[in-house]
Amino acid sequence: MQNEPVLRMEGITKIFSGVTALANVSLELERGEVHALVGENGAGKSTLIKIMTGAYTRDGGQMFLEGRAVDFRTPEDAQEAGVVAVYQEVNLLTYRTVAENIYLGREPRRFGLVDWKRMNADAAALLKRLGLEIDPRAPLGSLNIALRQMVAIARGVSFDAKVVVLDEPTSSLTEHEVQILYDVIRRLKAEGTAVVYISHRFDELYTVCDRVTILRDGRFVATRPLAGLEKIDLVCLMLGKQREELRQGTTAFKGVTAAAGETPLLSAEHLKRGRKLNDVTVEVARGEIVGMAGLLGSGRTETARAIFGADSVEAGEVRLEGKTIRRGSVNDAIDSGIAFLTEDRKAEGIIPELSVRENLTLAALPALSTLGVVSRARQAEIVDKFMKRLGIKAANADQKIRELSGGNQQKVLLARWLCKNPKFLILDEPTRGIDIGAKGEIQSLVGELAESGLGVLMISSELEELVEGSSRVVVMRDGQRVGELRGDEISQDNIIRAMAEGATGEATPASTATAHVTDTTPPAATPPAAAPPSEGA
Amino acid sequence: MQNATPVNSAGAGGARPRRSLLTDYGPTYGALAALVLLVLANALFTQNFADVNNFRNILLQVAPTVLVAVGMTLVIATGGIDLSVGSVMAIAAALAATNLERGLLPAVLLGLFAALAVGFINGALISGFRIQPIIVTLALLITGRGVAQVISRGGQIILIDNQNFMSLGKGFVGPVPMSVVVMLVVVAVAIFVMRATSFGRYVVAVGGNEAAARLAGIKVHRTKIMVYALSGLLAGLAGLIEAAKAEASDATKVGLYIELDAIAAVVVGGTPLTGGRVTVVGTLIGALIMQVITTSFNMLGIGFAWSLVLKAAIILVAVYIQRPKVA
Incomplete structure (x- = not known):
């Protein structure tokens, strides 16, 4: 050799x-x-x-x-x-x-x-x-x-x-x-x-x-x-998707969000945090489920955390129903009606040694107590209601949350927010690592909630979940928002294509920017060598 | 420390309430069993042990430790530690003793307020500047005793002759010593706070998973400052009782090494040093176990040093029982 x-x-x-x-x-x-x-x-x-x-x-x-x-x-x-x-x-x-x-x-x-x-x-x-x-x-x-x-x-x-x-x-x-x-x-x-x-x-x-x-x-x-490997092929390989014949002629779409004229429920504008978040803007309307796609490290979770105030940002503004949320204040976000189901259930979600009851009502305690004393009766009422509604399987409300299965833990954490009647819910990988049954239940619950007027931002690595569940999909890459798909355009192909090829510089005015991802990429037939690395220095 | 407890993946959420009940309260039941055994054995084999006066004596001696240990329990439940309690006791005792001529109430309030303030400083440094609790409170342990000596006119022993003040340490309510009454009230209030209030839940939540607590909207800073302030206040109260008992404030001696007894009581009682769980009753039991050992060894004429050895063994056993279970 x-x-x-x-x-x-x-x-x-x-x-x-x-x-x-x-x-x-x-x-x-x-x-x-x-x-x-x-x-x-x-x-x-x-x-x-x-x-x-x-x-x-x-x-x-x-x-x-x-x-x-x-x-x-x-x-x-x-x-x-x-x-x-x-x-x-x-x-x-x-x-x-x-x-x-x-x-x-x-x-x-x-x-x-x-x-x-x-x-x-x-x-x-x-x-x-x-x-x-x-x-x-x-x-x-x-x-x-x-x-x-x-x-x-x-x-x-x-x-x-x-x-x-x-x-x-x-x-x-x-x-x-x-x-x-x-x-x-x-x-x-x-x-x-x-x-x-x-x-x-x-x-x-x-x-x-x-x-x-x-x-x-x-x-x-x-x-x-x-050299010669198209980004889209790289993404396909990473995600394990076949690069099917990408459909041509999908209707062009604008980069603008929200139905014209209406004030969106939530608007997060020009969020900036080092290289992790670069001028990201997201809007979500009442009753809308906006999916957020992107590879690991693309800035999805960072966007969610910035909206919720969990990380401080260098620039940007978050408004809910027109009211500005104090930057970097989780409490202000919660009080305004924003809820955030974190991606890392163990590290940032459950309090392992506490019971299902205490975990479920953790965020709602101020509302459940008078002069700091928690009303057991009201607590039990809420816990009972949500355990039934979400089908949480536990021996009883006193069982420690760490003894529950992943799916049931996730339901408890979801209930933690739902019992506060939020207006806007951020779901970061809501169904990762949980069994099929619980997954389906959570997905259909989110659908119902949106129908009743809740705005949802759903981050997911599973393209199926995004395609089936969202009315709009925002695509992220390298800390930037690189595209948006709506209606019929939402397909796994288009999401992958946007992840791979979406314009890097939404900020640069002259570029194709927010515009249509399919415009920037000649579809399917591109010969391998024709896609030189365009960014960098 | 990690909470490396594996999630029970047995789909249905594992219907094993019996087992969980036992392990949950295991340390406390274990401590209670140990206490009962100790008392029974002593009642049988130690002369004059099973005597009302002796029991009263044990309670009288344990009261300051329990007061400090209750504060320590809350601090430890958040995953912190408070080494400064002994010095805080000395500051409170010195301030009260040197100000008794201004009247009982001002002297007592001054002592308690100073103790609260030191606790507040601890909490503010720990949560505001993110300095490790052990470092912050060690610093206050050292400076605090210095401050107490300065207050005591350069480390003099301040004698106390205010009868009302002394009743805090020597007085009785019916047959029960005043300090024991104070102790029982504090324990009862602490149990209520930890069980019934949202603050109690915040304490355990912060200790159990600080990141999760923050994302659930819990004011983590405020909670931490509160527990250290409470720990300071209770230490101050214990300091006043010690001074009243001794009819003097000796800034070099009041509360010396009490932080170790308090931590031992907390740990033996079943509140793990990693935080996230709490049992105030357990702490009371833990403190009693330690006191019964000291008293009985004393009565049996066994060297004090041996009681230390036994206490050390009990602490190790308690920590061993509580170790994180990794399947």
Whole structure:
């Protein structure tokens, strides 16, 4: 075999207590290539990386480094061999110098003592090689996040790295800082280092990466060169959808929202939060279910949290029935009639040790109490009513919520909001990880609620759910709103196409902006090579 | 700490109320059983133990610890800790003792108000500046005792001769010592607050899952400040009782190491240090267990050091029983 790849992983399998996290996954890294690794939640990216860098041991498959079979038992083994991972949360020592951080644990020594002179000189040379102007004697804490991250990368490279894994390296960087990172990556590439690049942002993938490997549900889907791979095909591969013949001639639609003239129930305008949310505007009318589509990290959840006041935003305004909600105030949002069912039930939803009753009425307590004393009778009445209405299956209202199934927990959390009679409900992945029965029940309940006048913003990764349940679908990508579908246009094809091709710069006036996604993409027949990466610098 | 409790995926929501009832109250029942056993064993084998005067004595001695421990229970239920209680006791005692010439009421109010204020500062620093509770209250533990000594004219022992004030520590309501009455009232009110009010639920919700509590509209900051303020107030009350009992305020001694006894009482009683669950009754039982051990060892003539060893063992057992169950 000529031209053996730097690293080859074959048939990698990993099982966690009976659950298969990776099944027969393969990955090949060439010298000097930047290789993107993508996939939605649960695809197995981080498991694969951890096996590659020795943090996990594999349960099946083989791994070859420069043609030799290798078997890393610990991350130190992998580092020694030149395979290193740089994680997004930088694990360095704030009060030590840059040089110390780079050579931590293997400081050059002289007569048994640390050879400071050599360490600083080596570090300076290394940083220069990466094109970084950082003083190796500076304490790490004096650098900004971006430079600290570069130091982390330098530390990785200093192991004579043949493979460097960058796990979401840009998540805390500004636009300018991202450019510094790109420079470093280009230099690594030029030196022949293979870089594995994990990111959810398509613009980054198409700017720096040569090839992409797609994983889905712990399985290998494909490895493709990025040049010539249409975004829409990439999205299809990630979501496991067939790229059917995309229907042509769907009626054009405007980017404007809400029925003309009417004040919308909710309007969120020009929400901005770093690179995560870039000028996002959403409007929802009474009785309307607006779906929100987008890949992981596209800004869906960030939009929801910004509307609810759970995260502070740098700019933007949220109004409910024309009344402005105080920025970053969950309480003001709740008091105005906004409810938010979070995507992470365990971390942000349930209070595990409390009963179904207390969990259900948690947000309604002020209304249920007089002078701070909760009326047991009124509490029981509400709990009873909603347990029946939503079909919550629990031994009784005293059962701890953590003992319930996921679907029933979700119903309790939904009831927590419904018993407050909200005007506007945000559902973030309302049916993720719950059984089919409960899923159907929740979906039809949401439909009924909307008919009775509630406005709903529903975020979902399941295209079927969006297509069936929404009267309008807003599509997000890279922290921006890139398209909107309504009526007949709402189809899985169109959503995927918008996720992939929707104009990046809704903000740039001259571009196709909010306009019709199908305008920007010549349908189906585009030859592969005709879709060069258009964004980036 | 993680709440790594796996969700019961048994579709129907697991109809096992019996089991859950037992494990829910396990620590408290365990503590109660331990207390009953201790008392019975002592009644049988320790001379003069089963005597009304002895029981009254035990209650009298445990009262300040229980007052502090009740405040500590609320703090721990939110997932925090309050190490400053002993110093707060000293501040309250010193302020009251040095101001008794102004009258009973002003002196008592001044002491309690200062205690409340220190608690408030604890809470404000912890929730407002997001400093760890153990650090903030450790700082107040150190400075607080210094402040108490400054108040006591440079660390002097301030003698008290106000009879009305002393009755707080030495007086009786019928056959029951005044301080025991105060203790019982505080325990009863705390039980009511935790069970019946929305504040009680907020405390447990904040300790159980702060992020979820915030997204449900609970005012997390306010709740935290409240529990630390209450802890301070109760510690102040305990400080006044200690001073009244001793007929003097010794800023170097009042409330020394009481934070450890209080935390032990809370933990042995069944409120886990991770927060999210609470039992005020358990705390009372926990404090009684510790006191009964001290008293009985004393009566049996066994060295004080051995009672410490037994207490340590009980704390370890209690924490072991409460450890997060991972299936």
